Structures are given as structure tokens and as C-alpha cells.
């Protein structure tokens with residue numbers, strides 16, 4: 423706040439401080455530069471009264487100190503599909519001096535990567551090719567919950583799409599449709615054709631790099647039984663160091679200057695996957711630096727991942743990740759870590775995944791389970807959990823130095839699941855008895871048409 427006030431202290435008008443809300447300690451003073459357009463001042467002043475929290479957040483942002491206003495991000499072309507028509511009513515108000523027609527501007531609520539690209543083209547270009555931005559297309563290509571309609575709209579909206587992103591649309595009144603908004607999922611389908619929401623990691627209206635460098639920024643989505651990266655991080659030595667020393671890390675280092683060993687002594691998710699360090703450049707494409715697709719049923723190289731083949735070479739990407747590690751470790755330490763990871767990948771693929779897949783295929787071939795719905799027969803669910811839950815935990819745990827996830831939540835559970843699965847399959851293969859069909863499958867019947875913007879029909 424001090425810096426903001428300082429930057430604005432020449433040529434300013436002082437605003438009247440509105441009556442304080444009872445539970446607000448004291449409204450801060452904010453001086454608005456004369457150089458701003460009247461329309462921009464109207465946004466700020468009216469919203470300062472309407473949403474003091476939102477306003478305060480903006481005043482603390484780097485944007486505010488660089489004189490970037492509400493208009494720079496929210497102003498829309500009158501012909502844009504996402505103009506909020508209801509908002510025009512704000513310019514017919516007589517209860518505030520800022521509600522006058524001369525301040526009227528068409529606005530869009532969603533501020534998309536395309537809007538940010540005006541000033542941040544590199545970040546947006548990288549983001550656009552990432553799996554984050556393209557996740558909806560991947561999900562609609564491969565996921566049985568969506569493809570086969572095994573869950574319903576309420577379950578999707580409150581779960582899947584909150585992390586992966588909805589397809590925004592307006593309702594009849596010209597407001598954002600309740601079935602699609604609020605939403606800041608990583609692959610949100612925006613009405614201007616762009617994908618994603620930069621606020622997944624940089625929440626509005628601070629848009630802070632410090633926030634995105636913290637593991638919590640990622641842990642809001644990267645958690646739970648099927649992708650427990652935040653739990654894995656917490657278990658790792660790196661996480662333990664973060665817990666002990668995180669308070670002294672220099673989170674606010676200028677973008678691109680956050681330096682291993684100088685600004686932090688243990689890496690976070692962002693240090694390893696996104697932030698530039700040593701010879702490695704910052705990236706907004708999280709598939710960079712990866713040499714495996716550890717989340718996939720059969721572990722493959724990123725360029726062999728069919729729904730979205732990476733346009734890079736895994737060996738080059740692995741070297742980038744290693745260059746991050748060697749800011750703090752020697753080559754032997756890091757090379758040996760990857761030897762271990764590669765063995766774990768082979769172990770999972772050959773001992774658990776391939777044999778289980780062969781058994782499932784045999785059940786289909788012999789007609790003992792049906793191909794129509796997925797999850798509506800026991801072997802399908804058991805097989806899914808083997809690769810999607812414990813099989814991922816084992817691989818991710820090994821990749822990010824968490825032995826409890828690699829073994830107790832990982833391979834130990836794989837063995838357990840595999841034995842049950844094999845026993846059940848062998849019984850039915852022997853008897854020739856079909857597996858009972860769980861019908862009706864609870865909550866199934868979701869719309870199986872992919873959003874038009876994905877061009878998948």
C-alpha cells in the first residue's frame with residue numbers, strides 16, 4: 423500500500439472516504455491518478471463502495487502501481503459475445519455520482535488468457551500449448567465419466583469442472599450462466615475462443631507471483647487419492663524443508679529472478695515445474711521438463727501421449743529438470759534418482775498394468791462383462807482404481823521423493839488390488855458366469871456431447 427500511495431502521490435485527487443461498514447476497521451485512503459480516464463475512475467469508485475475487498479486487492483497489485491485499471495482487463499468490444507448486458511443498468515443509477523451514462527462501457531466479467539495476452543504474450547503462448555489449457559479436450563477424448571455419461575451435471579460441475587474448467591456461456595438475461603460460473607478451472611473454455619483461466623494460480627485481483635510460487639497454489643487441485651502431489655510434496659524432504667524454512671524464502675523476488683539457494687533452500691512445485699532457475703527459462707507449459715506421462719494408464723513418453731502429443735523431446739526435457747536439481751545437488755545424486763524412477767515405471771507397467779489389462783480384455787472377449795457403460799461392473803472399477811489410484815500414487819511418489827506414497831499408498835495397495843482382481847477374474851473365467859451389471863448405475867445420464875468449441879464431434 424505504501425508503495426502504491428507513493429507512486430500515486432503526484433497529481434492526485436483525494437477521494438472522500440465513505441462511511442465505514444461496522445466490521446471494517448478503517449477504510450484506507452487511495453489516491454486516483456488524474457491521468458486515468460473518467461470511465462476507469464467510475465469503475466474504481468463505484469466498486470470501491472460496492473466491493474471494498476475486491477478494490478483493496480487491486481490496490482495492492484503490481485497492476486495498480488503500473489496504472490493498469492479495471493478497464494484494461496474488463497472492457498469489451500460492444501459486439502463481443504461475453505458482454506454482460508445487465509451491467510449497463512449500473513449507468514442508470516441516481517444513488518451514486520458514478521452511475522451516469524457518460525461513463526458507460528461494455529464489460530465482460532471473464533478476463534481470459536486472450537485478454538492478458540495483450541501485455542503478457544509469452545506466458546499466454548506457453549500456457550496455450552500446455553496440458554492445463556487443453557485439459558478439456560483431453561478429458562472429452564478419453565474419460566469414461568464424460569464419454570459414457572457415467573455421472574451427471576451436478577457431479578461434474580461441483581467436481582470435475584471446478585478443477586478442469588467449464589465452458590462459459592450467458593443465460594437469457596445476459597449474465598453468466600449458473601451452470602458454468604463461477605469457475606476458474608485450468609482449462610476453462612472461454613467465449614472468445616481461448617482456453618484456461620490465469621486466476622487458477624494468480625488469484626484476482628492481486629495477480630501475484632508470490633502466491634503462484636507457493637505449493638498451496640497447486641495443491642488446491644493436485645491432491646487426493648488419484649493425484650496426491652501436495653501430500654507427496656509434504657512428505658518429501660523438500661516439503662519438510664519448506665515447512666521449516668518457508669517463512670524465510672524470498673517469495674517476492676521479481677519475476678524470472680527467483681534463484682535456487684539464494685531465494686529459497688528447498689524447491690516448491692513451481693521451482694521444479696515452472697520457475698526459471700540457472701540455465702532453465704520460466705515456463706507456463708507444465709509439460710516441459712517431464713520425461714514420462716505418469717498419470718496415464720500405461721506410462722508413456724509425453725510425445726507418445728495420443729490425446730495431446732507433446733511437441734518436444736523427452737530427453738531434452740529431462741535435462742531441463744535435471745538442470746533445476748543440479749542448482750542444489752550433484753549429477754550423481756540426480757542421475758541416480760532418475761535410475762530409480764525409470765525402474766519404478768517399468769515395474770508398474772510390466773508387473774501390474776499390462777497383466778491386469780490383459781485379464782480385462784479377456785473378460786470383454788468372452789462376453790463376461792459388457793463394453794457399453796464403464797464402471798457398471800466390478801472388474802471395470804477395480805481395474806480403474808489399480809491404475810488411476812494406487813498405480814499413480816506409486817509412480818508419483820517415486821518421482822517426487824515420497825517413499826510412503828511409493829510403497830504403502832502405492833505398490834503395497836497395487837498388490838492388494840491386483841490379487842483381488844485376479845481372483846475374481848479367474849473365478850468367472852472358470853465358471854463362465856457373467857458379472858452382474860449394476861443397473862441402473864446411480865447418477866448416470868450426463869450429457870455426452872463435448873462442448874462445440876473443442877471441435878470433437
Ligand code: HEC
Pocket residue numbers: 461462464465466468469472492493496497506509512513515518520521522525527529530531597598
Ligand atoms: C455505478 C456503479 C458501477 C460502475 C460505474 C461500474 N460498476 Fe461494475 N458492477 C456494479 C455493481 C453494483 C455490480 C454487481 C451487481 C451484482 O452484484 O449483481 C457490478 C458488477 C460488475 C462485474 C461482474 C458482473 C457479473 O458477471 O456479475 C464486473 C466484472 C464489473 N462490474 C466491472 C466493472 C468495470 C470494469 C467497470 C468500469 C468500466 C464497472 N464495473 C463500472 C457497479 C458498477
Ligand code: HEC
Pocket residue numbers: 465466469476477480485490491492493494495496531532533534605606619620621626627629
Ligand atoms: C489484470 C486484469 C484485471 C484488472 C486490472 C481488474 N480485473 Fe477484475 N477480474 C479479472 C479476472 C481475471 C477476474 C476473474 C474472472 C476470470 O477468471 O475470468 C476478475 C473478476 C472480477 C469481478 C467478478 C469477481 C467476483 O468475485 O464477483 C469483478 C466484479 C471485477 N473483476 C471487477 C474489477 C474492478 C472493479 C476492477 C478495477 C478496480 C478490476 N476488476 C480490475 C481481471 C482483472
Ligand code: HEC
Pocket residue numbers: 484485487488490494495533534537538539540541542620621624629630631632676677
Ligand atoms: C494493459 C496491460 C496488462 C494487462 C491487460 C495485464 N497485465 Fe499483468 N502486468 C502488466 C504490467 C505492466 C506488469 C508489471 C508490473 C510491475 O512490474 O510492477 C504486470 C505484472 C503481472 C504479474 C506479476 C505480478 C508480480 O507479483 O510480480 C502477473 C502475475 C500478471 N501481470 C498477470 C496478469 C494476468 C493474469 C492478466 C490477465 C487476467 C494480466 N496480467 C493482464 C500489464 C498487464
Ligand code: HEC
Pocket residue numbers: 553560561564565567568573578581582583584585586642643644645648649716717718
Ligand atoms: C481436485 C481437482 C480435480 C477434480 C475434482 C477432478 N480432476 Fe481430473 N485431474 C486433476 C488433476 C490435478 C489431474 C492431473 C493428474 C496428474 O497429471 O497427475 C487430473 C487428471 C485428469 C485426467 C487425465 C488427463 C491425462 O492427461 O491423462 C482426466 C481424464 C481427468 N482428470 C478427468 C476428470 C473427471 C472426468 C473428473 C470428474 C469425474 C475429474 N477429473 C475430477 C484434477 C481434478
Ligand code: HEC
Pocket residue numbers: 535538539542545546549554608618619620621622623624631634635676677678679680692696697698704706
Ligand atoms: C499453474 C499455475 C499458473 C497459471 C495457471 C498461470 N501462471 Fe503465471 N506464473 C506462475 C508461476 C509459478 C510464476 C512465477 C515464475 C517465477 O518464479 O518467476 C508465474 C509468473 C507469471 C508472470 C510473471 C512473469 C513471468 O513470466 O515470470 C506473469 C506475467 C504471469 N505469470 C502471467 C500469467 C498469465 C497471463 C496466465 C494465464 C495465461 C498465467 N500466468 C497462468 C504460475 C501460473
Ligand code: HEC
Pocket residue numbers: 553554556557558560561584585586606607608622623634639640641642643644691692695696708709712715716717724
Ligand atoms: C485449478 C486446478 C489446477 C491448479 C491450480 C494447478 N493444476 Fe496442474 N493440472 C490440473 C489438471 C486438471 C491437470 C491435468 C491436465 C490433463 O492432463 O488433462 C494438471 C496437470 C499438471 C501437470 C502434468 C502435465 C503433464 O504433461 O502430464 C503438471 C506437471 C502440473 N499440472 C503442475 C502444476 C503446478 C506446478 C501447479 C501450481 C503452480 C499446478 N499444476 C496448478 C489442474 C490444476
Ligand code: HEC
Pocket residue numbers: 637640641644651652653655660689690691692694695711712713714715716717718740743821822
Ligand atoms: C524436486 C522437484 C519437484 C517438486 C518440488 C515437485 N515436483 Fe512434480 N515432478 C518432479 C519430477 C522429477 C517429476 C517426474 C518428471 C518426469 O516425467 O521425468 C514430477 C512429476 C509431476 C507430475 C506428473 C506429471 C505426469 O506425468 O502425469 C505432476 C502432476 C507434478 N509433478 C506436479 C507437482 C506438484 C503439484 C508439486 C507440488 C505440490 C510438485 N510436482 C512438486 C519434480 C518435482
Ligand code: HEC
Pocket residue numbers: 658659660663682683686687688689693694743744746747748749750751756759823
Ligand atoms: C533449491 C535446492 C534444491 C533443488 C532445486 C532440489 N533439491 Fe533435492 N534436496 C534439497 C535439499 C536441501 C535436500 C536435503 C538433503 C539432505 O538430506 O541433507 C534435498 C533432498 C533430496 C533428496 C533426498 C530425499 C530423501 O528423502 O532422502 C532427493 C532424492 C532429492 N533431493 C532429489 C532432487 C531432485 C531429483 C531434484 C530436481 C528434480 C531436486 N532434488 C531439486 C534441495 C534441493
